[in-house]
Amino acid sequence: MNILMLHGVNHNMFGQRDPAQYGTVTLDQINAALTQLGQSLGAVVTAFQTNHEGAMCERIHQAAVEKTDAVLINAGAWTHTSVAIRDAIEILSCPVVELHMSNIHAREPFRHVSMLSAVVTGQVVGFGVDSYLLALRAAVSKVSGGR
Numbered sequence: 001m002n003i004l005m006l007h008g009v010n011h012n013m014f015g016q017r018d019p020a021q022y023g024t025v026t027l028d029q030i031n032a033a034l035t036q037l038g039q040s041l042g043a044v045v046t047a048f049q050t051n052h053e054g055a056m057c058e059r060i061h062q063a064a065v066e067k068t069d070a071v072l073i074n075a076g077a078w079t080h081t082s083v084a085i086r087d088a089i090e091i092l093s094c095p096v097v098e099l100h101m102s103n104i105h106a107r108e109p110f111r112h113v114s115m116l117s118a119v120v121t122g123q124v125v126g127f128g129v130d131s132y133l134l135a136l137r138a139a140v141s142k143v144s145g146g147r
Helices: 027-040 051-065 075-080 083-091 131-143
Strands: 001-006 044-049 070-074 098-101 122-125
Touching: 001 027, 001 051, 001 131, 027 044, 027 131, 051 083, 070 131, 098 131, 122 131
Parallel strands: 001 044, 001 070, 070 098, 098 122
Antiparallel strands: none
16 A cells, blocks of 8 residues: 655754644654554555645646555645645545644634645644644555545
8 A cells, every 4th residue: 555645835844843833853753653654554655745836736646647545645834725736636536634733723713724625535633743643544544445
């Protein structure tokens, strides 16, 4: 089972960016935890991070061509602004899980709206780094025939 983890804008700065909100874990540590959990669940997790919206859309297109089994996406700020990423996700036929470390619904009003939520399978928010692990478990379950 091949799972693609898409990290959005500014996520390369995890560990330094707003530690009160996001903690001190780095992107490399998040990816390592996903890889380890993926192995235990029988999945290969490939991670991709970019600060360029077009590159994110192109990676989503590539996932469609490769017939990736599931996609996890933390689009960061693009969650609230990017129709382009939303439209790219809509192309996918596999399960897509949107995730966020913080609870976007309990933050600033502009963060309450997700451009992606209408085109993803589900959303996991507010559990810090565990949001990634919960999203991976949900995606594997969905691909394996879980409801």
